[in-house]
Amino acid sequence: MKKVFFKTFGCRTNQFDTQVMISKLKDFELSDDELSSDIVVVNSCTVTNGADSSVRNYISSLHRKNPNAKVILAGCGSHSKGEALFSDKKVFGVIGHSEKEKINDILKHQEPFYQIGDLKHIDSTIVENFIGKSRAFIKIQEGCSFDCSYCIIPAVRGMARSHDESTILKQVTKLASNGFGEFILTGTNVGSYGKDKNTNLAKLLKKLSLIRGVRRIRLGSLEPIQIDDEFLELLSEPWMARHLHIALQHTSDKMLSLMQRRNNFKDDIRLFEKIASYDYAIGTDFIVGHPGETQKEWDEAIKRVEQLPLTHIHAFTYSKRDNTLSATMKDIVRGDIAKARHKELTALVRAKNYEFRKAHTKDLQVLLESGKDGVFGGFDQYFNRIEVQSTQELSNNWVLLDNVEVTPDGNKAKI
Numbered sequence: 001m002k003k004v005f006f007k008t009f010g011c012r013t014n015q016f017d018t019q020v021m022i023s024k025l026k027d028f029e030l031s032d033d034e035l036s037s038d039i040v041v042v043n044s045c046t047v048t049n050g051a052d053s054s055v056r057n058y059i060s061s062l063h064r065k066n067p068n069a070k071v072i073l074a075g076c077g078s079h080s081k082g083e084a085l086f087s088d089k090k091v092f093g094v095i096g097h098s099e100k101e102k103i104n105d106i107l108k109h110q111e112p113f114y115q116i117g118d119l120k121h122i123d124s125t126i127v128e129n130f131i132g133k134s135r136a137f138i139k140i141q142e143g144c145s146f147d148c149s150y151c152i153i154p155a156v157r158g159m160a161r162s163h164d165e166s167t168i169l170k171q172v173t174k175l176a177s178n179g180f181g182e183f184i185l186t187g188t189n190v191g192s193y194g195k196d197k198n199t200n201l202a203k204l205l206k207k208l209s210l211i212r213g214v215r216r217i218r219l220g221s222l223e224p225i226q227i228d229d230e231f232l233e234l235l236s237e238p239w240m241a242r243h244l245h246i247a248l249q250h251t252s253d254k255m256l257s258l259m260q261r262r263n264n265f266k267d268d269i270r271l272f273e274k275i276a277s278y279d280y281a282i283g284t285d286f287i288v289g290h291p292g293e294t295q296k297e298w299d300e301a302i303k304r305v306e307q308l309p310l311t312h313i314h315a316f317t318y319s320k321r322d323n324t325l326s327a328t329m330k331d332i333v334r335g336d337i338a339k340a341r342h343k344e345l346t347a348l349v350r351a352k353n354y355e356f357r358k359a360h361t362k363d364l365q366v367l368l369e370s371g372k373d374g375v376f377g378g379f380d381q382y383f384n385r386i387e388v389q390s391t392q393e394l395s396n397n398w399v400l401l402d403n404v405e406v407t408p409d410g411n412k413a414k415i
Contacts, residue, residue, distance in 0.1 A: 002095040004028045004107065005037035008057055010045025012186040014075055016139040018043050020125045021074070021103045028107060034062065039070045039107055042091075044077030046156060048319035052081055059090055072107070074100060076265060078116060078154035085113050086164060097157065099143075101125055119143070119158030129178055134369045134378075134396045135218075136180040140168055140204065143189035146223075148249070149260045150290060151326035152316065153188060160192040165199065169207060176213030181398065182241075182367050183208070184218040191226025202230040209239045215398070216240075216365070216381065221247045221285065224271055235278040241381035244275060245283040245312070251304035251328050252297040255290060260325070276309035281382035284311030289338025289343060290318045291329035297398040298341055302402055305348060311356045312383060317342050350408075357384055359408045363403040364411075368394045380411075390415040 004025060008018045020040065022030060031037040040062060045051040055077050062071060070092040073082050080412050082094035093113045095106055098121030106115060122142060144151075145159040172183055187193065194200040200265050201219075208214060218241040226246045227246070234240055250256050251265050272282055286305075293301075317338045366386050368378035376388045376395065386392065386404060392415065 001027070001029045002038040002107075003031035003033075003036065004039045004041060005031040005034040006041050006043060007034065007058065008043045009058075009075065009077075010051060012137045012184060012198075013139055013188060014043050014045060016098070016127070016137045016186055017075065017100055019127045019130055020123055021100050023125060023129075024101055026104045026290070030105070030256060033371045034069075034095070034193075035066050037066070037069055039072060040079075041074055041103070041107075043070045044073060044075035044081075046076040046080040046152065048316065049321070050319060052077065055081075056085075056090075060156075063090075076153070076156040079119070079153060081238075082116065083114070085294050086112070086124045097121060099217045106172050112196070113412075118344075119156075120161070122161055122163055124164075125165060126167070126174055128174050130175070130180070132365055134180075135182040135184055136172075137184050137186050138171055138175075139170060140162065140185050140201075141190065144189040145192065146189065146262070149166060149258065150287065150321065151331075152282065152321040152324055155323065157188045159187050162193050162195070162197050162199075164202060165197070165207070169211070170258070171206055172214065173211050176211055177398075179213075181213060182217035182218065183214060183216070183219065186220040189223065190220040191222040199289055200228075200230065202234060203224070205234055205240075209237065214239060216367070218383070219244060221245045223247055224264070226274075227271060232274065235275065236278065239355040240384065242279060243281040243312070245285075246272070246275075247285040249285055249287050250290070251286075251308070252293075254302040255293055255297055255301065258292045258326075258329070258375075259261065259287070269304070269308060272308050272333055273311070280308060281311040281384070283314065283383070284308075284310060286313055286315045286345060288315055288342045289333040289335075291326060291333065293318075293333050294331070302344060302348065305345065310349050311353045313346060313348075315342055315345050326341050336370045347393070353384070354408050356382070357411060361404050361406060361414065362402045364404060366399050366401060368397050368399060370395045384411060386411040387412050388414060388415060 014312045023398040046244040072093045075092045085091045086094045096117035098117030141162045144154050145160040364380040366378040366380045401413050404411045
């Protein structure tokens with residue numbers, strides 16, 4: 001039986017997609033060693049130029065280390081770079097998002113293939129386990145209907161479309177019965193869930209919370225305009241993780257306009273302060289160095305970040321993507337300036353996170369992952385990572401911590 005190794009790049013949605021493919025393997029052996037595998041499926045990310053480079057470098061390295069392996073390109077990179085990589089014979093085959101549920105038959109192809117499919121597909125697979133994970137990722141929707149000027153994702157994932165509620169509920173029920181207690185709802189644009197099915201995210205959350213075994217629900221990135229009163233009413237529920245990731249992308253209104261975003265700072269800070277009043281940690285995405293970001297816009301932006309009750313940040317240095325509006329814009333920000341701004345921003349939010357952690361040292365509910373040499377890592381309800389030292393075997397166990405050591409680099413505890 002031929003061995004198949006899966007290499008996953010990028011977001012939680014990709015991690016779920018890999019689990020879908022793994023669950024469909026019938027005539028192949030799942031491998032944990034890429035060097036001894038007959039086939040390597042690369043589930044790629046293409047959100048930035050850096051993501052594309054990481055995928056290409058991995059494929060090149062794999063050819064050197066395991067020249068006999070057949071490399072199959074899957075994921076978002078299939079739709080943006082797949083044709084070029086296939087034409088250059090860098091990969092044996094290319095499959096699009098709609099083809100992943102057919103992976104078992106596709107891997108039997110004896111001749112090179114380019115099977116890109118379409119961007120309208122919705123998965124129906126029920127994943128019963130998550131290999132190597134203590135938390136379960138649940139994809140509730142696919143695609144995005146926004147038109148942000150810098151983003152290629154709608155072109156490689158398609159327009160927003162929701163998974164059937166019954167499939168999601170069945171998925172979570174199955175995983176909960178198999179011992180999973182924490183569920184992370186993912187998708188390309190999670191907050192758009194239900195708009196095409198006469199429902200919404202808040203209604204789905206209420207139904208998921210009633211499933212036996214569901215202990216904590218986390219959410220992927222939300223857009224500010226998608227958080228309504230019905231959703232805010234859920235913030236006090238005990239099963240809601242005390243952390244929300246709300247994608248702002250910038251805090252200068254001029255930059256938000258250039259990016260064709262749908263949010264503005266006046267509404268954003270009001271929303272963030274409202275959520276923080278429920279004792280929530282709040283993260284965001286932020287693009288540094290987008291064309292048009294002069295020193296004036298940056299000075300305004302960083303002052304506004306100081307005002308926000310932020311605790312986490314996923315900061316990107318702007319990366320030009322072909323076939324996007326931003327790629328045609330002038331007033332390019334020099335790389336060294338963008339790098340310095342990125343450093344300033346992340347240092348500021350890191351300091352905010354440190355202050356938040358110092359104020360939250362008790363009643364921390366942590367799901368520990370697999371450990372090594374008596375040291376286990378996990379995330380508390382505020383999405384802060386904690387390192388726990390114990391003589392007990394605590395892998396995949398929940399612990400309640402009432403006294404943690406807080407350092408600038410992270411939290412630590414002993415049991």
